[in-house]
Amino acid sequence: MRDKIWFMVLVLGVIGAIAGVALAGVKTLTDPVIEKFTLEQKVKPSLEAFFGPIGIDNDYIADRVTLELGKDDIGRMQRLTVFKGKKGGAITAVALQTAAPGYGGDLTVLTAFDIEGGAILGVKTLDQKETVGLGARVGDDSEPFIQQWAGKTYAKGVALSSDGGEIDAISGATISSTAFTEAVNKAVTLLGARNAEIMGE
Amino acid sequence: MAKRTLVQEFTKGLWEQIPPFRLVLGLCPTLAVTKSLEGGWGMGVATTFVLVCSNVLISLLRPIIPPKIRVPVFILIIATFVVIVELVMKAYTPALSASLGVFIPLIVVNCIILGRAEAFASKNGVAASTADGLGIGIGFTLALAVLGSIRELVGTGALTIFSQADLGMRIIPLPEGQEFLFKFMVDPPGAFVMLGVMLMVMNIINERQAKAA
Amino acid sequence: MTAYMLLIVSAILVNNILLAQFLGNCPFLGTSNKMSTATGMAMAVTFVMTFAGAITWLVQRYMLIPYELEYLQTIAFILVIAALVQLVEIVLQKTAPALYQALGIFLPLITTNCAVLGVAIINIQKNYDMMETLVHSFASAIGFGLALVIFAGIRERFVLSRMPKVLQGTASGLITAGLMALIFQGFQGLF
Numbered sequence: 001m002r003d004k005i006w007f008m009v010l011v012l013g014v015i016g017a018i019a020g021v022a023l024a025g026v027k028t029l030t031d032p033v034i035e036k037f038t039l040e041q042k043v044k045p046s047l048e049a050f051f052g053p054i055g056i057d058n059d060y061i062a063d064r065v066t067l068e069l070g071k072d073d074i075g076r077m078q079r080l081t082v083f084k085g086k087k088g089g090a091i092t093a094v095a096l097q098t099a100a101p102g103y104g105g106d107l108t109v110l111t112a113f114d115i116e117g118g119a120i121l122g123v124k125t126l127d128q129k130e131t132v133g134l135g136a137r138v139g140d141d142s143e144p145f146i147q148q149w150a151g152k153t154y155a156k157g158v159a160l161s162s163d164g165g166e167i168d169a170i171s172g173a174t175i176s177s178t179a180f181t182e183a184v185n186k187a188v189t190l191l192g193a194r195n196a197e198i199m200g201e
Numbered sequence: 202m203a204k205r206t207l208v209q210e211f212t213k214g215l216w217e218q219i220p221p222f223r224l225v226l227g228l229c230p231t232l233a234v235t236k237s238l239e240g241g242w243g244m245g246v247a248t249t250f251v252l253v254c255s256n257v258l259i260s261l262l263r264p265i266i267p268p269k270i271r272v273p274v275f276i277l278i279i280a281t282f283v284v285i286v287e288l289v290m291k292a293y294t295p296a297l298s299a300s301l302g303v304f305i306p307l308i309v310v311n312c313i314i315l316g317r318a319e320a321f322a323s324k325n326g327v328a329a330s331t332a333d334g335l336g337i338g339i340g341f342t343l344a345l346a347v348l349g350s351i352r353e354l355v356g357t358g359a360l361t362i363f364s365q366a367d368l369g370m371r372i373i374p375l376p377e378g379q380e381f382l383f384k385f386m387v388d389p390p391g392a393f394v395m396l397g398v399m400l401m402v403m404n405i406i407n408e409r410q411a412k413a414a
Numbered sequence: 415m416t417a418y419m420l421l422i423v424s425a426i427l428v429n430n431i432l433l434a435q436f437l438g439n440c441p442f443l444g445t446s447n448k449m450s451t452a453t454g455m456a457m458a459v460t461f462v463m464t465f466a467g468a469i470t471w472l473v474q475r476y477m478l479i480p481y482e483l484e485y486l487q488t489i490a491f492i493l494v495i496a497a498l499v500q501l502v503e504i505v506l507q508k509t510a511p512a513l514y515q516a517l518g519i520f521l522p523l524i525t526t527n528c529a530v531l532g533v534a535i536i537n538i539q540k541n542y543d544m545m546e547t548l549v550h551s552f553a554s555a556i557g558f559g560l561a562l563v564i565f566a567g568i569r570e571r572f573v574l575s576r577m578p579k580v581l582q583g584t585a586s587g588l589i590t591a592g593l594m595a596l597i598f599q600g601f602q603g604l605f
Contacts, residue, residue, distance in 0.1 A: 003267065007267060023281060023284050023485070026284075027485055033292035075475070105539045229436055233435075283489075284489055303532055306487070307437075309492050309531070310528045388599065393595055394592030397590075401580050
């Protein structure tokens with residue numbers, strides 16, 4: 001029986017099916033853990049630092065929404081996670097999680113906006129696969145490249161100084177710096193384009 | 202070859218058939234991940250998990266696996282466990298997962314695992330296959346850990362045990378801003394040379410043992 | 415055009431798949447004893463790596479991404495590579511028996527060549543489009559072949575020299591590879 005084609009196909013099929021189910025199961029188990037890790041270890045401390053000084057008083061981690069933005073040209077569903085910062089029940093600040101393709105993969109950035117003041121509160125890299133020592137420096141909060149973002153106005157978008165803007169890139173890491181700026185720009189654009197959904201309850 | 206006891210099946214992986222030295226397999230990850238102690242044992246544990254699981258499952262299924270398609274079946278089973286390890290590591294040890302990078306999915310083509318599946322698990326019982334997998338896996342982990350320690354120590358003067366918990370120590374003090382003298386040890390050339398030297402040392406030990414016998 | 419040239423130089427010299435990225439070591443040390451086996455393996459790998467790169471890219475784009483199954487990448491890719499190698503074996507046997515004979519047992523061994531799977535994954539990680547994938551896969555294979563052939567040349571000389579017994583075989587091979595890697599590291603300053 002082991003030599004029959006139908007048996008071989010059956011064995012492959014059954015093992016494949018079981019494997020598929022097992023993997024889907026593990027994925028559903030680990031997804032929340034991964035998300036929780038990013039939220040606790042990266043988003044929370046950063047938002048504490050950004051939202052704190054302007055008096056935000058809600059639980060902005062719990063007060064988050066994820067919007068589906070439609071598929072990009074590769075067919076991937078674009079998602080936007082919005083963290084709402086409220087003062088006395090009204091939204092005065094938001095943080096948007098966006099991504100842009102970097103050197104080694106997608107660069108995921110969290111940008112905090114002071115809606116009232118019209119300036120960027122701060123930025124944080126949530127995930128990156130850039131070159132260690134060069135592009136990967138975007139992952140370091142104390143890096144001048146990251147620090148310079150705080151206080152920049154965003155009404156007209158943001159750009160690298162080499163493109164006529166105000167942001168100084170990391171020398172030797174043009175691709176990573178450009179990708180980072182692109183991610184922040186995406187956040188700026190979405191803040192305007194999807195304002196109703198973002199600010200709505 | 203005489204029949205081995207269960208314990209012997211286990212211990213053979215620790216010296217006589219230790220990868221990557223005696224059992225010349227699994228070289229790709231060996232060279233790449235041993236730039237630090239953490240990378241070494243981390244990869245070792247991940248590989249051992251996949252090795253034991255796949256050995257056990259293949260051994261259990263051996264009565265029904267058609268011989269003509271056994272290699273694709275092995276690969277399917279091994280790949281499934283590799284993806285499980287990938288997902289679990291991404292969730293619980295993200296720093297290690299990021300530092301091992303592409304070599305985690307590459308465990309699926311680690312010749313050790315496929316090699317044991319073909320040479321052992323498909324022909325032996327579950328208990329023996331478990332012992333075989335554990336022994337060889339642990340042997341591999343030890344080899345990787347030792348290699349990783351040597352390279353990291355000589356190359357940077359520090360040892361990282363588990364960076365997520367900030368467990369590590371600096372053995373040789375390093376003035377601020379200076380790079381360690383033997384930095385090439387953590388780079389590709391150092392990996393090859395180190396492995397070659399260790400192999401040479403093992404050859405020397407083996408020769409002495411043969412002479413004494 | 416320059417982008418592609420940079421990609422090629424980078425893949426062959428600066429980020430040599432074998433000497434800088436550690437992919438493809440098992441066959442490297444096993445088949446580099448003789449020039450003839452080395453060239454055979456190099457040809458086989460070039461063939462498979464280029465095709466595998468293209469096909470896995472298509473699988474990622476049209477099967478994994480649309481159904482949000484990216485986490486199954488490892489399984490999907492290795493199955494594609496295994497199937498591809500089988501297919502290539504069968505086709506070559508029928509249509510170009512001379513080539514099939516020349517490649518010999520290296521063809522099935524390529525399935526477990528970490529370089530093939532590694533390059534396929536890297537193509538996706540770096541967000542390459544189809545053209546870049548093809549160029550990168552092909553160039554990486556050339557880099558692998560280059561390292562392999564140089565190595566084989568050196569090892570053939572070793573056989574004729576007097577070497578301490580404990581260094582013979584793989585040990586000296588590894589140390590030589592280390593020196594080669596050191597040399598190739600010099601390319602890093604190219605750009």
